[in-house]
Amino acid sequence: MAPPLALDIDGTLTTPSGRIDPRVFELLPGWDAPVVFATGKAFPYPVALAHFLGRPELVIAENGGIAYADGETTVLGDPTAPRAVVEAFRERGGEVGWGAGNTVNRWRETEVALSLDADEALLREVAAAADGDVEVVDTGYAYHVKSPAVSKGQALERVADALGLAPDEFAAVGDSENDASTFAVAGESYAVANADATARDAADTVLDEGYMDGTAALLAELRERSG
Secondary structure (H helix, E strand, C coil): CCCCEEECCCCCCECCCCCECCCHHHHCCCCCCCEEEECCCCCHHHHHHHHHHCCCCCEEEHHHCEEEECCEEEECCCCHHHHHHHHHHHHCCCCCCCCCCCCCCCCCCCCEEECCCCCHHHHHHHHHCCCCCCEEEECCCCEEEECCCCCHHHHHHHHHHHCCCCHHHCEEEECCHHHHHHHHHCCEEEECCCCCHHHHHHCCEECCCCHHHHHHHHHHHHHHHHC
16 A cells, blocks of 8 residues: 655645646545645645545645644644734834735734745844744745744644554655654655755655656655555
């Protein structure tokens, strides 16, 4: 049997231009083990992806701030300090970005995501003044201001438990520093070739190819290995 999967989305299931790779719809609907989507995106995004794949909605959102499994949503992160930091950042002239609509944060419950156009130095300076109540995570797609008490890895432990599995039964794939905690608890961990240095160092294996090219090749290997 193929192993359960913990899959990041951006940079892992996407093309270099940020689109969901169509091979996701070929390879994942029939995967004969649980598939958990573990992302920094807000909760509706991975839920929608699972829905349109026809898969059970097994979700880690907001970098571990929210976990969903077996019909139960668990909010693990506290947005109070992150929101206060971002407000202080704005008061000092910083801009969140994303334009007037800002759907990036419209449904975000436990953290705040800022555009990579934001003033990173100022953001980190303001966050440091919060005395450890927040951290800034650079996923390569956004700066996430979040509680350091939550992570994708901790959320995977919770989701795995809800499924009657151990985290080390999972194969995890990702591309960013926010995937390092997932790699730490999964039994097998793979960084796609486009991964940042933190993810590459944390992974058991760095794949030869990037984005969905690397993930697709790995899925084929895992399926073949399972017989």
